[in-house]
Amino acid sequence: MEQPIGIIDSGVGGLTVVKEVMRQLPRETIYYVGDTARCPYGPRPVHEVKKYTWQMTRFLLKKNIKMLVIACNTATAVVLDEIREHVKIPVFGVIYPGARAALKNTRNYKIGVLGTIGTIKSQAYVTALKSINKDVEVISLACPKFVPLVESGEYDSPIAKRVVAETLTEMKQTSIDTLILGCTHYPLLQESIKNVMGSHIRIISSGEETAREISTLLYFHDRFNMNETVIPKHRFFTTGSKKIFSKIACDWLKKDDLPVETIYLGEE
């Protein structure tokens, strides 16, 4: 199946999933929507997150995607099950892949989760982890300052390092052996997070794990692109500034140029 995989996010965070899909599944075409104009979703009420996520979903369904990935933890937490019920193609969130990877990795069954206020409040990771292993201990931490750092392109700055260190002070004092980056923006801060937490803590990135599971599901649903001659023509859609989006996307995906289009999905 040569149709594209659709990936949606509240902004640029989902590009961490895109990067890994490109690396792990180089034959697949990606259509990406980043709702940067209305980012972040984390602090928004549930009904808004639902509405915006459905708008992105409908936009991509019209473009004949073969699979949908909700590459935003906040949106996954509030609307994944609903979209999955109503849509015929396989729909994927980023919470369970991270949860499964953490449960595979942990040896002391103490797992940390970093996320937006929306994700942490929803208890989506706690629910996912405990639905598989009820004896696991989960320590959650909302990090509302992280997404704005990434969306503004500040993720490499000294300010970012300081904010990360301050935010993680308490998490560092726990005895977790595995830490889930429960927001697709956070891998852009991964180096800083790793430096603060120490190398003995295994950091789980939603992006890598989701790409791996996309591969599993494409295989089981016979949806791989088997045509070797196709060169993927990815497309990127943003509801916000094409310039900022391009800059971050090119930087993160290590490309000189990317086909970015601005789209309008609805009111701010």
Added chain:
Amino acid sequence: MEQPIGIIDSGVGGLTVVKEVMRQLPRETIYYVGDTARCPYGPRPVHEVKKYTWQMTRFLLKKNIKMLVIACNTATAVVLDEIREHVKIPVFGVIYPGARAALKNTRNYKIGVLGTIGTIKSQAYVTALKSINKDVEVISLACPKFVPLVESGEYDSPIAKRVVAETLTEMKQTSIDTLILGCTHYPLLQESIKNVMGSHIRIISSGEETAREISTLLYFHDRFNMNETVIPKHRFFTTGSKKIFSKIACDWLKKDDLPVETIYLGEE
């Protein structure tokens, strides 16, 4: 769904999958068949491997399993697709999970594969890896001496260490960064393999990766056991010596006792 997951293997090797399913999915019940009387499958002709694998499959289907895992690389290579076509429950092999994990891990796209003569001859890993990323370089090595070492319980002996070192001499000289243990028996030799190859090589164990993907598929097919009060009652069936099977299984799964039953599936 409280029904058991069926796991079949030519002998005790599939216990490496069992161990990881117990750890990663503690709520799931496992029915295991080890065809120890006719092990190893590696050097056997295709028609025999097919026949024996179908016999184990039918035995477990009668016991109302909700998913089947062919935890033997040789059997996966020759008969997975056929069984998947004819059986209504999800059927799982161990080759693609290992391949996907290797592709996620590798950075230089040079991947080593160790397997039985049957698995290596079938080119199943080369096919799986290249179907996802055609540019990957695969270096395969048949290790016919490994399975007998494990099945005889010799995996911790000085002989095992010597055999592993001799077998891997050439593989050690390659520039792979990832090594797939393409036989579920090999994780019992993992320490020796790691010592020979060095800690810079990431070793991928089919068992761990398959358990992770079983978790993914149970979730996507709504087949998790959601009943928290059920205590899994695993069952183990062997076509060979109950005593040897019990000894290895208890040792490997770190249990004092396990419910092992001897069964007859057909002629040697």
